[in-house]
Amino acid sequence: xxxxxxxxxxxxxxxxxxxxxxxxxxxxxxxxxxxxxxxxxxxxxxxxxxxxxxxxxxxxxxxxxxxxxxxxxxxxxxxxxxxxxxxxxxxxxxxxxxxxxxxxxxxxxxxxxxxxxxxxxxxxxxxxxxxxxxxxxxxxxxxxxxxxxxxxxxxxxxxxxxxxxxxxxxxxxxxxxxxxxxxxxxxxxxxxxxxxxxxxxxxxxxxxxxxxxxxxxxxxxxxxxxxxxxxxxxxxxxxxxxxxxxxxxxxxxxxxxxxxxxxxxxxxxxxxxxxxxxxxxxxxxxxxxxxxxxxxxxxxxxxxxxxxxxxxxxxxxxxxxxxxxxxxxxxxxxxxxxxxxxxxxxxxxxxxxxxxxxxxxxxxxxxxxxxxxxxxxxxxxxxxxxxxxxxxxxxxxxxxxxxxxxxxxxxxxxxxxxxxxxxxxxxxxxxxxxxxxxxxxxxxxxxxxxxxxxxxxxxxxxxxxxxxxxxxxxxxxxxxxxxxxxxxxxxxxxxxxxxx
Amino acid sequence: xxxxxxxxxxxxxxxxxxxxxxxxxxxxxxxxxxxxxxxxxxxxxxxxxxxxxxxxxxxxxxxxxxxxxxxxxxxxxxxxxxxxxxxxxxxxxxxxxxxxxxxxxxxxxxxxxxxxxxxxxxxxxxxxxxxxxx
Ligand SMILES: Cc1cc2nc3c(=O)[nH]c(=O)nc-3n(C[C@H](O)[C@H](O)[C@H](O)COP(=O)(O)OP(=O)(O)OC[C@H]3O[C@@H](n4cnc5c(N)ncnc54)[C@H](O)[C@@H]3O)c2cc1C
Numbered sequence: 001x002x003x004x005x006x007x008x009x010x011x012x013x014x015x016x017x018x019x020x021x022x023x024x025x026x027x028x029x030x031x032x033x034x035x036x037x038x039x040x041x042x043x044x045x046x047x048x049x050x051x052x053x054x055x056x057x058x059x060x061x062x063x064x065x066x067x068x069x070x071x072x073x074x075x076x077x078x079x080x081x082x083x084x085x086x087x088x089x090x091x092x093x094x095x096x097x098x099x100x101x102x103x104x105x106x107x108x109x110x111x112x113x114x115x116x117x118x119x120x121x122x123x124x125x126x127x128x129x130x131x132x133x134x135x136x137x138x139x140x141x142x143x144x145x146x147x148x149x150x151x152x153x154x155x156x157x158x159x160x161x162x163x164x165x166x167x168x169x170x171x172x173x174x175x176x177x178x179x180x181x182x183x184x185x186x187x188x189x190x191x192x193x194x195x196x197x198x199x200x201x202x203x204x205x206x207x208x209x210x211x212x213x214x215x216x217x218x219x220x221x222x223x224x225x226x227x228x229x230x231x232x233x234x235x236x237x238x239x240x241x242x243x244x245x246x247x248x249x250x251x252x253x254x255x256x257x258x259x260x261x262x263x264x265x266x267x268x269x270x271x272x273x274x275x276x277x278x279x280x281x282x283x284x285x286x287x288x289x290x291x292x293x294x295x296x297x298x299x300x301x302x303x304x305x306x307x308x309x310x311x312x313x314x315x316x317x318x319x320x321x322x323x324x325x326x327x328x329x330x331x332x333x334x335x336x337x338x339x340x341x342x343x344x345x346x347x348x349x350x351x352x353x354x355x356x357x358x359x360x361x362x363x364x365x366x367x368x369x370x371x372x373x374x375x376x377x378x379x380x381x382x383x384x385x386x387x388x389x390x391x392x393x394x395x396x397x398x399x400x401x402x403x404x405x406x407x408x409x410x411x412x413x414x415x416x417x418x419x420x421x422x423x424x425x426x427x428x429x430x431x432x433x434x435x436x437x438x439x440x441x442x443x444x445x446x447x448x449x450x451x452x453x454x455x456x457x458x459x460x461x462x463x464x465x466x467x468x469x470x471x472x473x474x475x476x477x478x479x480x481x482x483x484x485x486x487x488x489x490x491x492x493x494x495x496x497x498x499x500x
Numbered sequence: 501x502x503x504x505x506x507x508x509x510x511x512x513x514x515x516x517x518x519x520x521x522x523x524x525x526x527x528x529x530x531x532x533x534x535x536x537x538x539x540x541x542x543x544x545x546x547x548x549x550x551x552x553x554x555x556x557x558x559x560x561x562x563x564x565x566x567x568x569x570x571x572x573x574x575x576x577x578x579x580x581x582x583x584x585x586x587x588x589x590x591x592x593x594x595x596x597x598x599x600x601x602x603x604x605x606x607x608x609x610x611x612x613x614x615x616x617x618x619x620x621x622x623x624x625x626x627x628x629x630x631x632x633x634x
Contacts, residue, residue: 063544071597071600164631286631286632310622312608315607325520329620330621333622423600
């Protein structure tokens with residue numbers, strides 16, 4: 001088995017891994033050897049085709065169709081040079097102060113998160129899209145919310161040179177989105193950080209990792225030939241995402257020492273709803289996500305956002321099949337789409353485990369409370385569609401496939417709570433959080449407030465798995481802020497960590 | 501198709517037409533692409549999932565025997581629709597989930613083909629912003 005040796009190894013190159021690499025990169029000038037091991041591929045520009053099935057295969061774990069153990073939810077997470085930042089939409093929100101207070105992690109202040117988030121917002125060129133670049137799908141959402149007297153806010157987004165291809169979640173063909181693959185990783189590489197793509201870290205132990213390199217048949221070749229490697233390193237930083245980081249630590253045997261490992265997973269469960277308008281709209285052209293409505297975030301625990309998905313994703317998120325389903329798909333140009341996101345509580349039993357092969361199993365249950373929230377959110381979204389002028393709407397828990405505008409006063413009756421059943425509505429998640437939560441108590445957390453794994457001075461976590469509970473808003477800036485803290489701590493402890 | 505026998509694949513096409521009626525109007529190339537996409541998706545799944553998929557098709561085929569004394573493909577389209585609607589909401593979670601998976605595969609096979617997009621008015625362009633002013 002060939003050997004390689006570094007001082008610092010980073011597992012994963014997404015929001016967390018890319019940030020930590022960029023922040024540690026200046027150490028390379030002093031001779032510190034840093035490498036990123038990334039499971040996914042580094043795609044060539046011409047490989048960003050915007051074709052749904054092809055890109056899902058190239059850029060997502062299990063083509064974006066990873067299921068929870070009970071198969072009630074689909075999980076989407078990126079696997080690529082840049083991780084999920086290659087496929088995220090780039091909406092850039094700072095986590096609200098009240099959420100940090102709810103997190104209640106001693107030593108983690110909101111001001112610190114806010115300051116670091118602002119740093120990356122600037123670095124990622126976050127700004128608001130001018131009104132002339134907002135398409136009908138977005139405008140109608142804002143108009144609908146305002147007509148109802150609900151507060152609607154514009155999303156700051158992190159694009160540079162966006163031409164409005166509208167396929168952010170399939171990887172931007174114009175390379176406009178400012179993910180770590182465009183911003184932090186190139187800076188880190190320039191400074192001397194090595195990035196080994198197509199490299200899955202199988203197991204870690206003190207001082208070493210076991211890695212398999214495979215050729216996926218697309219992307220730039222990995223700098224390392226396919227095969228198995230033993231990689232030595234003094235410091236290891238795990239940033240594989242909330243599911244994969246827990247799985248890696250569990251299959252490496254750390255579960256016995258860390259009772260909270262893999263637990264308190266939150267998924268920010270999401271639903272897609274469709275309103276049909278009389279006339280064709282500009283919906284697929286232009287940036288897909290300009291507005292959100294947090295009117296109900298505090299009172300009922302959900303967020304409404306604009307969204308616009310692609311034919312297959314849309315089709316599978318509609319309930320039913322046959323003629324009605326086809327009818328709605330045929331008028332794709334008349335679609336207005338809304339994404340709802342529900343806040344889910346951190347439950348000790350919602351957890352990542354591993355199967356016999358060491359692969360993650362996501363044992364997650366949608367609680368009654370979350371199903372109540374999803375129910376309320378569907379009614380609210382239907383109201384927005386009608387207020388925006390939709391002729392009919394499709395709601396996952398509707399009594400019928402379509403609810404017509406003339407029935408808008410009967411939404412409570414036509415969208416009964418009893419229809420909101422796991423396995424009968426299409427619930428998904430792209431915001432995976434927790435599993436290696438930070439905290440002071442090793443009984444209920446996995447790392448300290450600086451991302452160091454309790455009892456393992458050489459091991460850090462720097463990704464969304466650090467979240468002690470749901471971020472309630474879109475999470476990537478918070479992931480970067482926490483990863484920045486981890487990098488700072490490693491720099492501060494550099495002498496101790498890198499000696500010998 | 502490598503992952504399903506010829507017989508299972510042709511039965512899948514019958515069921516698929518109930519899920520997306522336009523599957524029945526695909527030309528030879530479209531049909532080939534439909535099966536290719538599903539084949540690739542199944543190949544990426546574990547052998548256990550592939551077996552379950554095949555078994556589910558068997559269940560759908562023979563389920564109507566209990567009620568109508570004949571197999572699925574011999575039923576009128578409206579009865580076939582009823583069988584699938586029952587599966588979608590049936591008390592057995594395993595069957596419900598199985599049907600969910602089947603539906604997903606069929607949608608992927610049809611709507612995952614860029615060639616079908618124009619017919620539903622999905623015309624993505626890299627310079628979408630230009631279209632906003634068109
Ligand atoms: C479709 C989609 C849209 C989203 N939109 C937004 C948005 O608009 N705004 C927002 O704030 N958030 C958004 N998010 C969420 C955001 O992208 C994530 O919260 C964030 O990227 C998580 O960062 P991370 O570092 O934990 O994981 P990731 O960014 O997912 O990176 C993890 C990386 O680690 C690699 N990896 C995993 N295991 C291993 C291993 N064993 N060996 C080697 N490498 C490994 C993976 O391949 C992956 O590349 C979106 C997510 C998705 C999927």
